[in-house]
Amino acid sequence: MASWLSTNRKKSIHPYATKLKKMTFGVKGNDGFLYKLFIYGLLVGIGFVYLYPLLYMTSYSLKSLDDILNPLVNWLPTQLYLDNYEAAYSVLKFIPTLLETLYVTAIPAIVQTAVCAVIGYGFARFDFPFKRTMFVLVLSTFIIPPQVTVIPRYVFFNELGILGSIQSFLFPALLGQGINSAIFILIFYQFFKMLPKALEEAAQLDGAGFLRIFFTIALPMAGPAIIISFLFSFVWYWNETYLASIYFGNALTTLPLELQKFVATYQQMFPQEGDSSEINEGIKMAGTVMTILPMLLVYLVTQRWFVEGVDRSGIAGE
Structure with missing residues (x-):
């Protein structure tokens, strides 16, 4: 029981x-x-x-x-x-500086994305002598710190007469040597490698050449790689202050560069409040918020395409 x-x-x-x-x-x-x-x-x-x-x-x-x-x-x-925002707006000269920042950031990013797409497609689809060696050399440029090459580049750019202009960013981007271009070349290489060759072979049978195949078949299908490469390139050019301060000098400026000298500029503009203790934390934080606000807006607008590009290309950002 x-x-x-x-x-x-x-x-x-x-x-x-x-x-x-x-x-x-x-x-x-x-x-x-x-x-x-x-x-x-x-x-x-x-x-x-x-x-x-x-x-x-x-x-x-x-x-x-x-x-x-x-x-x-x-x-x-x-x-x-x-x-605080009114003072930071005046110190940063926000609108002119923002337009200048977009000028020296968006154009090199667009050029770098286009050039890296061409280079990545060439490595992915064509066979030529020393292909692997050249590909390794291209990728090895990513691990070389820019501080190592800044002096010879500065001398070279000075001889070409392109210092103090956007060409100091644009010239390396045109030759596939922009900021972290090796990463974008690898992105496009991996993406074009995954595309089925049957599409290109069918286009060749219809009489299409390599350029037409690239622009009408390969490039439209590489949308996620284009989005991810452009956004990362845009962010890296935007945040670059070391090379920008050396190559641009006083001819061009960006919001991150203006933020670096924010306190000194504030003291010059408001000499009656020239003591460093007079610029309070609120004004500094307002300047910082205004500097990063454009990037936040860009991310909010492109968030859906950005996440889709990372998901489809399988690439993790920095």
């Missing part, structure tokens, strides 16, 4: 234990409550690490000096204070 009751009790408890196990761990161990709680908690933590600097900058950029000095005001300012 006792064994019968024990067996029935186990049978009555078993369905509840199974249901609780499924709810907690899931059927396959990756769709239960605990698993999702761990994954979502991890994603929220990683997201907070990335978003914290943006939240900090935005919060401080909207604070007045009284809010900054008040220990009771932490994240939310007591009022919406926009004078």
Whole structure:
């Protein structure tokens, strides 16, 4: 009798234990409550690490000096204070500097993407002597720091008379030696390698030449590679301050370059507040927000194509 009751009790408890196990761990161990709680908690933590600097900058950029000095005001300012952005707008000379930044960033990025597509297609589809050696040499340029070649390039560009102009960025991009061009050549090489040769062979049977095949078949199908290469190239040219300061001098400027000398420019523009303590954290953060805001807008607009390009090309960014 006792064994019968024990067996029935186990049978009555078993369905509840199974249901609780499924709810907690899931059927396959990756769709239960605990698993999702761990994954979502991890994603929220990683997201907070990335978003914290943006939240900090935005919060401080909207604070007045009284809010900054008040220990009771932490994240939310007591009022919406926009004078910091007005001062940063004047110091950065925002609109002219933004247009100049787009000028020296977008054009080299477009040229670099186009040239790398041609080079990648050539390595992927044609056989020629020393092909592998040349491909290795092209890829090896990625591991060479730009500081190593900056002096000979500066001397060479000075002899050509292209210092202080966009040509100092445009000339290397035209020759496949722009900023991290080797990565984009590898991207296009891998993508064109995956395209079926039957499409090109069918086009050749119809009388199409190599250029027509490239522009009408290969290039339209390489949309994800084009998107990912252009966006990465645009970001790297935008953030480049070392080479830009050397090659451009005082002839051209960019928002990141203006941000580097933000404090000095502020002291020159407002000499009555020339003491370094007078430029508060809020004005500095406003200048930083205005510098990165165009890139955030570009990412928000192109986010769908960017994610699709990374997913389809299988490339992880830096």
